[in-house]
Amino acid sequence: MEEVVTVAQTATYRDAIAHVPAGGTLILTTVAWSEYEQLLSDLGEGCAARVTYDRGRLEAMTPSSSHEMYALLVLRLAVLVADETGVDLESLGSTTFKREDLAQGAEPDTCFYVQHAASIIGKRNIDLRSDPPPDVVVEVDVSHGSVSKLAFYASLGVPEVWRYDERRMHIYHLTTQGYIEAPASRTFPVLTSDALTESLERSKTAGQSGALRSFREWLRQRTSE
Numbered sequence: 001m002e003e004v005v006t007v008a009q010t011a012t013y014r015d016a017i018a019h020v021p022a023g024g025t026l027i028l029t030t031v032a033w034s035e036y037e038q039l040l041s042d043l044g045e046g047c048a049a050r051v052t053y054d055r056g057r058l059e060a061m062t063p064s065s066s067h068e069m070y071a072l073l074v075l076r077l078a079v080l081v082a083d084e085t086g087v088d089l090e091s092l093g094s095t096t097f098k099r100e101d102l103a104q105g106a107e108p109d110t111c112f113y114v115q116h117a118a119s120i121i122g123k124r125n126i127d128l129r130s131d132p133p134p135d136v137v138v139e140v141d142v143s144h145g146s147v148s149k150l151a152f153y154a155s156l157g158v159p160e161v162w163r164y165d166e167r168r169m170h171i172y173h174l175t176t177q178g179y180i181e182a183p184a185s186r187t188f189p190v191l192t193s194d195a196l197t198e199s200l201e202r203s204k205t206a207g208q209s210g211a212l213r214s215f216r217e218w219l220r221q222r223t224s225e
Helices: 013-018 033-043 065-085 147-156 193-224
Strands: 002-005 025-028 050-054 057-061 097-099 104-106 110-113 136-140 160-164 169-175 178-182
Touching (some): 013 025, 013 033, 013 057, 033 050, 065 160, 065 193, 097 147, 104 147, 160 193
Parallel strands (some): 002 025, 136 160
Antiparallel strands (some): 025 057, 050 104, 110 136
């Protein structure tokens, strides 16, 4: 459900976003960067809406329960891989990443640091002028599209993007030409898009716990080979 609203149609951006139903998307046009930053401040850290800003165009999406469930399950799968392989992982959830020089900002459904995990431990705020971007960004496309965010993530230098469209998990690697789809993760070489897809599909019938148990068994068998 997508609704286009101009500034004149709503008293404040925050009020407009508050009326977006779960799974709905609100689009605002001709929004200044200063207004975008003020909106982020007004919404605060507890706001469920995902806000994307692209050179004056602001999109606010309120995730549905299934959207949030898939995002959480993907994170739990990644944490399981990290634990089983002895790799450190730090998650920052749907943290806002923005660059004023690019006039762009986005909030992934979840993200995590692996190679750069140690560099962000204990940090309350991430400043992309001095801090590295996440090693993996996750986008769930249940009620909205995230393909338009790929160019921004490439500009930030995010090495890997996982995008789930409710049918399949797609893994993208950053190259000098942009993102290309790949069958497996660079961050976790043992992890394939097929394995992630299978686990997400299994959760629809076996539940999250059942999917995680099956995934753990597959992972232990894979890493013992």
